[in-house]
Each structure stands twice: as structure tokens, then as C-alpha cells.
Amino acid sequence: MQFSKYHFHILGTVLGLLWTVGATPAHAQKDFKSATDTANQHITTPQLRDYLTFIASDELEGRNTPSRGLDIAAKFIAVHMSRWGLKPAGDNGTYFQTMMLTQRSVDVAKSKATLNGTTLQPGKDFVPFRTGGSGEASGQVVYGGHGYFAKNLNLDAYKGVDVKGKIVVLHGRLPRNINFRAISQSGEMGKDWMIPTDYAKQAGAVGIVYIPSSDSPDEWEGLVNNMSSGGRGFTPDFGQNDTPLPAIYLAPDKFKALFAGEKVNTDAIYQDRNQAQANPAFELATSKTLTFTPAVLVDKVPTQNVVAVWEGSDPKLKGEYVALGAHYDHVGVNERATGDKIFNGADDDGSGTVALMGIAEALAKSPNRPKRSVLFVWHAGEEKGLWGSEYFVEKPTVPLNAITAQINIDMIGRSKVAGDQNPRNRELSGPNTIYVIGATLMSSQLEALTKEVNANYLKLEYDYRYDAPSDPNRFFYRSDHYNYAKKGIPVLFYFDGVHEDYHRPGDHVEKIDFDKLTKVTRTIFATVVEIANRPERLVVDKKLER
Secondary structure, three states, X not given: OOOXXXXXXXXXXXXXXXXXXXXXXXXXXXXXXXXXXXXXHHXXXXXXXXXXXXXXXXXXXXXXXXXXXXXHHHHHHHHHHHHHOOEEOOOOOOOEEEEEEEEEEEOHHHOEEEEOOEEOOXXXXXXXXXXXXXXXXXXXXXXXXXXXXXXXXXXXXXXXXXXXXXXXXXXXXXXXXXXXXXXXXOOOEOOOEEOHHHHHHXXXXXXXXXXXXXXXXXXXXXXXXXXXXXXXXXXXXXXXXXXXXXXXEEOHHHHHHHOOOOOOOHHHHHHHHHHOOOOOOEEOOOOOEEEEXXXXXXXXXXXXXXXXXXXXXXXXXXXXXXXXXXXXXXXXXXXOOOOOOEOOOHHHHHHHHHHHHHHHHHHHHOOOOOOOEEEEEEEOOHHHOOHHHHHHHHOOOOOHHHEEEEEEEOOOOOOOOOOOOOHHHOOOOOOXXXXXXXXXXXXXXXXXXXXXXXXXXXXXXEEOOOOOOOOOOOHHHOOOHHHXXXXXXXXXXXXXXXXXXXXXOOOOHHHOOHHHHHHHHHHHXXXXXXXXXXXXXXXXXXXXXX
């Protein structure tokens, strides 16, 4: 019988299973027995409880990124890695991979602007855009509408208009029939598609004027107060030295003066913004010029990922890595809250943080080293937008193409108890259940291995309901593993489900189901060892949907 591609795929899967825990070779069974014995002996409930009691304590103040509490947590983790003999894999021989964060604020009073030679008053006629750049912008003015570019969608805000050396006026809202997801999935960012700030800069514009969303005086006052209130949040600095264009908001009356007598008036543009139906770009009359110099203040603040390696035993395979990840940050303190102000994050993601610590300790105490090395990364800034994992995959401290798989642990410590009728616990998993996400999306071999390890060890109930790109919650795209998956690395994500204390101050240690936390951690340990001991690296045989 002639073999089709389908038959070869099935044969490959079967051969791959011969190296999983149900495999025939005696050494494979022996390795698995050693791994489970190690997990049972060295990953324990008292151990995980001790670590989590510290990580989720009030003294760490919710581990915001950046914060003193997060830094203390990082040192706590690093000290234990050193005691257990894991190699530092951060910067300069340390366990810390430093990530600089940028915080921007504006000095409204020191900002300047003129329209057709008339001086504008800061805080009344205009206000600087906090995330824009400093320096002077001066030139003729072009209306650019939504400001987006997406080649595959035939979307070009400046089609037919040269904006080089000019200031662009943008409302930044997409046409009604196009959403941002369609744009972001239309190719490579920066090449096939661009957001308004990036496209304006690449097209050669020298500055940006943003249109207020309405001509309401109250809304303008709120915008001025917001931009004048000092720094607001941080953004990660990937070392690209990409200075943004100077940008301002122009008050509604000055915006109307700028567009007086033009072929498209401000009423039409406000309607365009509200209806998101783009007017074509056009250059304003040559006599109209605008000059502005925003006073934007930039501060740099460091934070860090924590990175360690347990080196493998095989001379050839130890140069490859099975990566384990958890975010050790949470959302910090809410000073405006009444009662408990500290968001301790015992489950999110204190549970994953200490699970990694338990696995590292078990490896250090195991009588056998796995063949491949195991890479541990505690990511910062997951709660702010997957910052730490994005930073790591863009600036990896080990060769990214040497990472054979990445396992992400984000919330594995809570269980839904019998009789719980709280609707916010509706999707919380039970004491013997855990959601597994990503297993079926990239590698058939990883999927088979994951199921086989569980079936031959603690027999947890694996729930795959969220393991699909069509999941309306989009959980696959919402935690750190996704940044690894985008680089072609097969991933697993262990997750207990959203519950009543998700991102709330009630996420405390006493609500953790430590029996479940221990079982899931032990199972992940056995899965890591199985992946690390495979004779061949996992094959990615499925196209990742984004």
C-alpha cells in the first residue's frame, strides 16, 4: 500500500510516542520513574506554601512592575537559585536580565506653539501629547484622517499626498468596516502594517496634531487635566532608540481656525471621527503653518526578569533548552481603595512563581540530570502587556532557536469547591482539573507527550476548552507563552481559570488549594523531564493562527 502524507504523519506520531512514558525501552521507563519519584519527594505542599506565603505577603506590596516589592521578590528567587546551584543566565553573570522602562510626563507651562504666527497658550489652546517626543515641529499641515497603513487591506492614510517635512492632523479611528485585529493579522508590523504614530514617522512627517474627540469644553478640560497630571504608567524600552514625533492636541476652537476655508471643514471631520468613515488625505492651504515644541520629560526606571539554567547532562543535547516561565509580578496597590488596598496575587501569579521554584529545587535534588538543559524565566510586567516575555524573546540570554519548548504556568492554585454558586467562579476548574492551552495548536508530538505523561502519573483531568484560536476569551494570546509561540516555539499553558478574586485584593494565600498546586507542579515537572530526555527535539507541524 502506498503511504500518503497522512500515513507518514500517523507513523511519526506513533514513533514519537515510543519515547514517552509509555515507551517500550526500559531506560525511558526508568527515566520516568526517576522523575516521578523526584517530584513526589521534593515538590511538597509545605515547601510551596512557605514560598508562596512570602511571595504573596503584604510586605511585597502587590509586586507591581516596577516596584520595590517586585525587586524583593526577584532577589528572593535569585538567592534560592544560587543555593540550589542553578547557573545564572541573566546579564553579566547575574540572575537578572535588566529591562529599562520609560516613563513620560509633560511640562505644559514650558511647551510652546504658534498657529500662522500667532502664539498659542499652553493648557488653553493646546496641550502636549505625553507619549510624543520633544523638540520642535514646524511646517505645512496635512490632514491624514485615521493615520493607518495596511498593505494587504489596501489601507493607506496618506495615499496620493506627500507628508514629508509636514505636520499631520489625525483622528486615529479606523474606517467602520476595518478593525484593528484585521490590521494586526495582515502581515509584519512595521512593514506590512503600521499604527498612526509609526506610519507618520516613516512617511517623513515632522509632527502630529491629534483631533479632540469632540468640541465639548468639558471634554477638552478633562484632556488638559489628564495630560497635565504628571507621568502616567511606563513603557518598556527595547533599546531601539526610536524617538517619537513631537505631538500635541489642539483645542477645538484652534482646530476650527486651522481648517477654516478648507475643502473639508471641522464638522465633517468630527463626523468622520464619530462614524469612522475616512475622508481622503489632503494638504491644507500653503499659507497655514503650525509650529510647536512640547516639553516632554523622560525618566528611565529599571526592572528585571529573573533567569536561571539547570544544565543538562548530555554533551550534545545540553545546548538545547526546555523553557519554563511564570510571571512574578502582579498589579500592586490601589491607594484609593477602601479596606484592603494590596493586591497580593497569590494565585496570579504567585502560584506559578513558586511552582517554578519547586521544580528548580527538585531538579537540583534529583539523582539524575535530564539530557537537555532547563531554562527558568520569571517574567516581569506580564500584567502590563506581556513585557518581560516580549523583552526576553527579543533579547534572549540563550539562543532562541535552541529552545525546544516553553511551558508557561499562570494561575494553578485555585479550585472551585462543591456547591459554589458564585457566577464569577463559573469557569474556575475543580480540585483535580486544570486547563491546558496550546497543547494542540503547534506540535502533535507535544500534545501526545503531554497527555501520556498525565495518564501515566497523577491522572489530572486536562480540560482543553480554551485550547483554540476561536476561544472568545483569547486566553492563548493573553499570557507570556504567546511571545514564545510567535517565534515558532511550541508551548503549553497551565491555567486554573478566572475566579472571583482575579485582579482583586482577595487573591490571598489562604484561598489557595495547595493539594492541587502540588499535583499540577509535580505533573509539569514530569512533563519537563520527558521533553528534556527526548532523543530528538519536538517537531512543530501545525501553523499557528494569530
